[in-house]
Ligand code: UD1
């Protein structure tokens with residue numbers, strides 16, 4: 508594509524979403540809808556991408572900063588009026604202008620390229636991308652004459668009963684000759700049910716001007732979905748996830764139940780990793796090879812190496828090396844770092860802490876603000892007491908340390924290599940090499956106590 512402008516319409520208030528967030532910032536598979544649109548056009552190397560913003564303009568502009576230029580449509584008077592706001596920026600340009608909506612996130616670059624090729628071949632004044640819809644409700648319909656030539660586009664709300672039966676719909680993607688676009692736009696009125704200036708009216712106008720107009724029908728309706736409400740948002744997510752999941756499976760990842768596996772765009776997964784259903788992988792997550800992730804696992808912005816078994820656990824901003832076993836029901840929070848062959852058992856929470864090579868935290872523990880060396884054994888119910896209500900304090904645990912069950916480690920404290928804590932201790936002082944720290948009151952046994960038990964009285 509050459510000498511081309513791209514205009515993305517993103518000013519509408521998206522009232523049908525019933526949301527405080529501008530519609531085009533709602534996410535599909537972890538990316539804002541408008542990001543998908545920008546990503547689909549980017550490989551076409553347009554000269555300029557111009558996004559029309561309005562409702563939530565600042566939010567949308569901040570979001571797209573560096574990827575697009577902007578114009579503001581102060582009042583949302585319709586898609587034709589929206590494009591008119593780009594006149595100052597674009598009207599002098601020769602060449603073509605590709606227009607898309609920020610709420611149609613599913614178009615592929617291939618489809619847009621095919622539209623471009625058709626537009627270039629036919630030398631139309633405008634070529635609109637259309638699709639055949641099983642259920643065309645809500646879309647503008649493509650009205651063709653007896654010779655099958657495109658006459659105009661009619662919005663559903665303005666359509667006659669016969670027109671509503673038409674199943675060829677306007678996808679909202681067009682390539683215009685840039686000069687003719689603005690000529691036609693100046694003639695668009697708002698004499699319709701919604702009292703809006705409709706961009707699709709330019710087709711009728713151009714035809715009346717004696718210009719050649721055309722349509723290119725894509726085979727895959729699912730790409731054309733426009734997201735106007737939450738029902739469509741869920742449907743678009745489903746389509747996108749199906750695409751993403753298929754890609755992973757083709758790369759050698761085993762998805763046991765792909766319909767119920769939620770993997771964001773951009774997540775990387777190595778081959779022979781097996782993922783059960785109801786697993787969610789989000790953000791900048793990178794997962795290596797030969798891992799097993801069982802149902803209920805949710806991983807966000809984390810890096811996982813190879814050959815780990817992660818069972819029904821939640822990880823956020825965590826780093827897991829190789830051959831670990833984690834869970835069920837472990838919670839790794841930001842800056843958790845789990846080294847090779849370590850084990851975290853059930854109900855273990857790790858935050859801003861390193862669990863060293865081969866170390867084991869088997870049951871019901873909290874490890875926060877700590878560095879654990881290699882082959883440490885952390886007994887059940889151990890708590891790293893890292894917070895005094897105001898400040899956090901660090902604990903250092905050397906190699907081969909044995910921490911007895913139900914130890915409370917009141918940081919800051921250092922447990923040297925091969926030191927031990929006695930079960931039930933509340934450790935407040937450092938323990939040196941080969942020492943055992945014991946910090947609990949001694950047991951005393953009182954005689955003849957049974958009869959003094961309250962439940963035994965009277
Ligand atoms: C639009 C088309 C319809 C097509 C459908 C495809 C019109 C009049 N109708 O309908 O033929 O089948 O898309 O999805 O164009 N916008 C602005 N400023 C405005 C109004 C809208 O920037 O004043 C933006 C919206 O933010 C949105 C896009 O334009 O991203 C489309 O607007 P929307 O209201 O969603 O139009 P549809 O009713 O879906």
Ligand code: CA
Nearest residue numbers: 610733734735
């Ligand atoms: Ca729409």
